[in-house]
Amino acid sequence: VQVGETKEIKIEDVRATYSVKPSTSAIKEGGTLRTSIRTTEVPDNTKLYWSLSGDGDDIDSDDVVGGKLEGEGRVKKGRLNLIHQLKKDLITEGDEILKIKLFTDAERTEQVGDTKEITIEDVIPTYSVKPSTSAIKEGGTLRTSIRTTEVPENTTLYWSLSGDDIN
Numbered sequence: 001v002q003v004g005e006t007k008e009i010k011i012e013d014v015r016a017t018y019s020v021k022p023s024t025s026a027i028k029e030g031g032t033l034r035t036s037i038r039t040t041e042v043p044d045n046t047k048l049y050w051s052l053s054g055d056g057d058d059i060d061s062d063d064v065v066g067g068k069l070e071g072e073g074r075v076k077k078g079r080l081n082l083i084h085q086l087k088k089d090l091i092t093e094g095d096e097i098l099k100i101k102l103f104t105d106a107e108r109t110e111q112v113g114d115t116k117e118i119t120i121e122d123v124i125p126t127y128s129v130k131p132s133t134s135a136i137k138e139g140g141t142l143r144t145s146i147r148t149t150e151v152p153e154n155t156t157l158y159w160s161l162s163g164d165d166i167n
Contacts, residue, residue, distance in 0.1 A: 016039060016040065016042045017041065018038075018039050019038040019113060020035060021037075022100060028120075028123050029087065029123045030088030031085075032084070034081065034083050035050075035100055037081070037113070038078060039075055040078060042078065044074075044076060047075075048103065049103040049106055049108055050101065050103070051069060051070045052064065054099060058096045059097075064085070065084075065085035066085070086120060090125055090152070092122055092124055094122065098118045100116045126150065127147075127148050131145075
């Protein structure tokens with residue numbers, strides 16, 4: 001025998017959310033990109049999978065220290081943090097667009113969260129040549145200082161002397 005009225009209660013689905021936030025929208029080659037992933041309604045120790053890519057063949061394993069363009073991590077207290085060190089290739093190729101994507105499956109077919117795009121800016125070597133003087137007498141010693149930026153240690157540079165009446 002029922003007593004009281006029957007009440008209906010709607011049970012709503014709980015949906016997981018995924019927020020992908022890179023530390024910057026533009027970074028120079030050689031920089032460290034940190035990506036913060038925040039989730040809601042995702043159980044601890046849930047494995048998430050990430051990928052790095054670009055348009056066409058802009059981004060490849062040569063762009064990332066360690067060469068890894070895919071990986072995985074486990075959610076801890078609603079968070080997953082990624083760190084990627086970008087290689088400084090010192091090749092002038094123009095800006096490249098790096099795309100970070102997050103997935104719930106190892107095959108990377110079930111994307112969650114938004115794709116984030118980060119511009120990777122070229123690091124261009126510079127060279128400054130400074131002679132010790134602008135005029136020198138025959139028999140004198142000319143000292144020349146070469147200052148560089150973004151040139152790797154132990155890079156061999158070549159020089160030559162030329163001008164009017166130089167033999």
